[in-house]
Amino acid sequence: MARKTLHRNCGMMLIALVLVAGIRSGMFFDGDIYGIGAGFGVLLLLMMGTKRHGGIQGQEVHGIGMMPGLVNLDKGLRVVLGCICGMILMYVLHAIGRPLSLEGTMKEIILWGSYGSFAAVAWRICRAGDGLRMMQAGWHLMGAVLCGGALLAVYGLLELPYGIYHTADADISATGARLGGLLQYPNTFGAVMAAFLLERLFALPSVLRNGTGTLRAAAALLPLLPYTAALLLTESRGAWLAAALVCAAGFAKERRAFAPLLVAAAAPLASAALLYRQLAEAKLAPAVLPGLLWLAGLWAGGVLAGLLLCRWRHSGGPRRRYAAPGALGAAALLAAAAGAVILHQVQDRTLGGAATLSARRLMYSDAWQLARSSLWLGRGGETWRQSYLAIQSQPYVGAEVHSGYMDILLNAGVIGFLLVLVLVSFIVARLIAVSSRLMPAAFVLIGHAAVDFDWSFGLVWLLLLWLTVMGFAAASSGREVQNGPDTAQRRKPFKIEKKLLAVYEGNQGNRSLQSLPLLRVTTIVLLAGWVLLAAVLGISEVKERGVASESPARQIALLQSSLRWSPANTEAALSLANWLPPSQRIPLLMESLVYAPNHPGLSWKLAEAYSLRGESEEAAAWYIAAIDRDRFNSIKQTRAVLKLASLADWHRTAGDSARSVEAARAGLEILKRYRSLAADLREMDDHRNDREFDLSMLAARQANRLEKTLKGGTRKHAARQPVKADISARR
Structure with a gap:
């Protein structure tokens, strides 16, 4: 009775967590990923700490004919969890090395750990008593919440600020x-x-x-x-x-x-x-x-x-054959x-829709070129988001690469891609083998992820694993009910005898392994460490997102606390930098760059900070780096030219002609590249310009000013102190 109560309570908590994932934008945003992931891990720890897997198997199997189905179920669990653990190991190796984003890599570790925890807990629940019926009822409840919430928003009975997307673009x-x-x-x-x-x-x-x-x-x-x-x-x-x-x-x-x-x-x-x-x-x-x-x-x-x-x-009657x-x-x-x-x-x-298809082709082409730079292992989590502004061939909008498989290839390379391919192929093959009616539902999730970023939503993976567990468990229980133990023995006596022997020997081996305290303790410690990591990242995210309605002093305190919990939180670092003077801002941004070396926002903030300090040489270097990481950004290009022109004037007025010339030369170099990039884009046939990139008139007008400064012109410019004049620009 205690076991049934435990499974029932864990099943209800598991379904509740997935419902929260659906309500919270499908587990897309970081704060939801960490909190819900920690919840899945705690559930698995609870079940691992209360009973052994072998004990459940030995006590809940009430017939010989039941064992083959359960053994196959365990094999399926090993394949699913093996692929998931392989993905976690890939991202752990990236985190130990130098990924493009340590924060994004840790997020992937939490995501894949969440999938594994969910699959393990759901598997155990479906094998116990009425657990399968509970999971099936939870599936229908999930569908009702998602569909019902959307339709209620259509009729104005539920407020969903972003539930309906309005656009005048017919494409x-x-x-x-x-x-x-x-x-x-x-x-x-x-x-x-x-x-x-x-x-x-x-x-x-x-x-x-x-x-x-x-x-x-x-x-x-x-x-x-x-x-x-x-x-x-x-x-x-x-x-x-x-x-x-x-x-x-x-x-x-x-x-x-x-x-x-x-x-x-x-x-x-x-x-x-x-x-x-x-x-x-x-x-x-x-x-x-x-x-x-x-x-x-x-x-x-x-x-x-x-x-x-x-x-x-x-219908029957005389016209039955026509009915x-x-x-x-x-x-x-x-x-x-x-x-x-x-x-x-x-x-x-x-x-x-030709325009939409052309954008996808451009995106896939750029993503493939990026993937080739680290084909076998990838570059860690959020590779596309950290890189696409620097490598995009045309100024399209797309912070997510519109293919789940391509995203895996970028993050984890060919090895991770093959692991995912083995996982989804195994799911489809097993569901087809057991003739499960859930196969079409699972296959549509797997297929559509090829052309969109569905797998950026953790809920999609959870639904796919949910279908997998229900399909395997329903097929096993269906065979048990249909055949029964005696029938199974009569049909294949020799084969079932070998299976029973294998099950018995396997159980003996499992008991000997599970009796080792070191193995159990190691497993629990690793899982507890993963839960702790999810909790730490979640606390950092909560503090970073909680600053909006606070006073400036309270915002600074919350952001500093967020960075103490997770130094890799780049958004918290960028927000905190806005409140600090340049002398404190630069060390903070430099430290954040260690965790996200190609982040375009950090580079830009560093350039602005050096500009405020009047250090034109460092400012020019970071302006160039920031623009290289966000090529098709007219605002940044224009502002970099203006700031370097102002710094050149300031140095010249202060009598430092050498630094004035260097600043003017850097400004002209950026302007030259800016003009060339805009011209190349205009000359392209059928080019996309979703970001409205073009040479701005304000930047073009700085050419004469910079050239005169570079040539030692006599035009007077009022000297100004950047530290005072640009304080408003940082907000």
Whole structure:
């Protein structure tokens, strides 16, 4: 009883943590990653500290026929956790060395540790009592929260500041508004909704049988409309295409399921298409009461029509042989009409979007060139974010590389890429092998990550592992229920005897290993150290983000405390630098550069600090370094030219002609490179300029001023002290 209570409580806490991850923007931001990750680690420590794995296996197995399934389950766990531990080891090696971002590398360690902790705890829960049913109920609750929260935001009943993305660009949205939901990003939200939709869609054949009651059938059809409507409202072409391809693959594998699925789902999907058209025309801002009435009517009508089509298909009487073809034909007409409504609504975006595709091609090309610089091992966490401003061939906007696989290649190299490939391939292969209905849902998450940065959302990995655990556990329990121990023994007596012997010997070996205190203590110490790291980074992040509403003195204290908890927190260092005089600012920024040597913001702050001190030589060097790390930034380019021109004038007035000439020469060099870069960009055919990069008139006007200073011109400029005049510029 105590074990059942423990598993039930741990299961509820696990589901609650994933719900928090979904509510907190899909575990995208650093503060959420650290806090939720620490929670997963504490759960795993709790379960490890209360009982041994071998004890559970020996006490909870109540039949011989049950053992093969559990042994296979344990093998699957070893493969999954082995790949995850391999990724953690890769990032640990980066952290020991010199990564592009120590903070980003530690974040990846916390993320992958979170995935491993979640998988281990979920695995244990699914093997105990009603744990599988609890995890299945939690999955449906997760879908209801994500989908329900998004639709409530559409009707104005829930305030989500970034839940709906408005744009006038037809290449981005055909209707002017896209649904991002709690994840705040339409493309990833679309992939997640596609996963929940496919999970429910391929569950229908096992539910809608001849003997199925009306209420149970209606409950099975109920989630189809909201999931489909949410998927359509994202206007994510990648998610739509991935869902369509995976759905077709699922039908190809289970051809007999096509007809019952089409008959049952056609009406709810057609209702969702009508709802999508109505909401899209209102730009996701419908009148509340009429909109809710329209939603209720379409929802109820779709479910009732689906039930009627199913009953028609299985009806008896003299026209029985015409019932199934007639219902199938009517369902096909409804599906075709729904498709026509959707395509008519988004035809411009479906047929267009060349600009978006060109941006992706540029990004992938630049990312590949960056990956080649450290192909086998990568450069650690946040490689793209730290590097893309320096290496981008054109001024597009993209702090995230729009491919999860490419991001892994940049961070962990070919070795990490192969580990992830083995992990996802194993998941798909095992789900296909056990004929799990969860395979399409898992495959759409894996497939869509190839064309977008879904894996930057920790929730997507958690959902994929959730599906994996449920699929393996459900397949094992299904075989147990179907065959039973006696049947399994009769069918393969020799094979099962060998398996039982292997299980027994394996259990004996496990007991001898687990009896070693050193092994258990080492495992617990490593996990506890990981939890401590997550907690420390989380505290630093909380303090850094808590400064907004505080007084200046309190802000300085919080930022200093944040850096004491995590010296690698570059955002805290940048914020603190704004409050410090140049003499204190420079050592702080230099120390932060040790943890993020290519960070463009740190280089720029250092250049500004040296400029405030009047040290033109150091300022020029750091201005050049900062611009090299953020090439297509017109504001920085212009400001660097202006500051160096001012420093040249100041040195000349002070009688230091040598330093004046050096500052003027550096300013002219930056201006020359700035002008050349802008000219090269204008000469490109079909170039992208999302950042509106061009030569500014203010920078161009400094050419004569710098040349006169360089040539010893006699034009007088009022000398000014940078330390006093530029104080306002640092805020």
